[in-house]
Amino acid sequence: MADQWIVGVDLGGTTTKLAFISMDGEIIHKWEIPTDNSNEGQNITKNIANTIDEKLEELSFLKGKLIGIGMGAPGPVDYENGVILNVVNLGWNDNFPLKASLEKATSLPAAIENDANCAALGEMWKGAGNGAKDLVCVTLGTGVGGGVIANGNIVQGINGAAGEIGHITSIPDGGAACNCGKTGCLETVASATGIVRLAMVELKKDELTGELSRKLRENGKITAKDVFDSARNGDALAIRALDEVSFHLGFALANIANTLNPEKIVLGGGVSKAGAILIESVKEKFGKFAFTPVRESTKLALATLGNDAGVIGAAWLIKNKLNK
Template identity: 75%
Template sequence: MADKWIAGIDLGGTTTKIAFITNSGDIVHKWEIPTDNSNEGQNITSNIAKAIDEKLSQIGETKEKLMGIGMGAPGPVDYETGIILNVVNLGWKDNYPLKDSLEEATSLPAAVENDANCAALGEMWSGAGNGAKDLVCVTLGTGVGGGVIANGNIIQGTNGAAGEIGHITVIPSGGAPCNCGKTGCLETVASATGIVRLAEEAVKNSSSSSKLGEQFRITAKDVFDAARDNDQLAQKVLNEVSFHLGLALANIGNTLNPDKIVLGGGVSKAGDILLDSVKENFEKFAFPAVRNSTEIDIATLGNDAGVLGAAWLIKNKLNQ
């Protein structure tokens, strides 16, 4: 088994990332294909199987080279059965048997998990988690995802919905509506979309001049860049984001006392200006014993965290 590879899949709403990964966590080949969510998502797993076969024949290998396939998918997944419970943007009906469909299409043993959980496993295996057995990973992208690892295992919860950190309510009344149907979720203030919304509101309600007011379309990156240049309006937005994120992370820290909390996703690319501000709020709200033992770091694997975590899933399952 040692020289066999694992196929890791990170399934997204628009693209699907695929990688061949060694047993020790090195990526040998990686590429992506468009996600075809037409026709109730009927082509998704067959397209993945086809892409894997094509790549193997390109590099002169056979299916024998692969020991299994792991996948991270957006939405709550029942890990035991590999059924994805409900999916907003992939066309599948609720309770879709994703693991079975994947095994049938590829003729390989498969394991399926939520994509944010996979990113957490990836960081634990070969990223910022660096072997930490108690780890919380928060992905700040278009939305906010979370993965919680306790004693080396992903916390699933009773039906696979544990770790939905983006849906912790941070604004109990008068908060903005979230895609999940609630209002005032962390996702509405700490995702890229939420940061842009806060910035647009700040520009509209402010009489003072700001670089952000000159932008045709504000992005989250614009907000961080302007804050670095001491733009007061941008700093005000950054303070609001960091306050809510730092407070939520402190409450998670107080509940779980992890070795590390790792921030990933596109928004984490802001680096120290976000990290320092979040840490300051975390320290203000964390229980002293937690404050002194839990580190907050930026994820190191970027877009590779998902495929690596997906590969770890099946490696772990087959080695049990």
């Protein structure tokens, strides 16, 4: 079994990342395909099966090399039954039997989990978690996702919606609308889009001087990266926006840590590429709101696997199944 591979799949709204992964979590080969969500998502698992067969042929390996397929999918997942509960952007109806569909298309044993949970499992297995069995992973991207691992197992909750850290209410009154239908979610202030929105609020108040306002004038828009770059260069307005983002993130993470006391909280996703300026600012706010024993025992760290976390965590689902 040692020389067999697991297929790890990270299913996104626009692209699907795939990888052949060894039993000890090393990526042998990775690639991606567009996600075809037309026709109520009926082509998604079929396309995955086809691309796996094509890749095996290209690499001159037989299907017997593969021991199973793990997948991270956006939205709440009923892990036991392999059902995805609701996905806004993939065309599937509620309660889509994704595990059964994937097994039928690929003729491989499958395991399905929420994508942020898979990223958390990936970081636990091969990344910043470094074997920590109590871990919270927060992915800061276009939205904010989360995965909670307690004693080595993903916390799924009664219907697979545990760990939705992005939907903790940060601004109870007058917060911005979130895609989930609520207002004031952490996602509205700590995602890439939330950071830009906060910076734009500051820019509207300001005299439009400084680096960030110059970038806005020159490009007609700003990005989250622009906010961090400008803050790094001492732009007062960008620093104010960063401070607000860090406050909300540090406050939410401290409350999560006060509840769970994890060994590590790992920040991943595109926004985490800001690096030290983000994590140091968040650590400062976290320290202010965390219960003393928690502050002393829970470490904040940046994710190390980048875009590979999802496929590695998805492969871990199969490895874990085999070990049971």
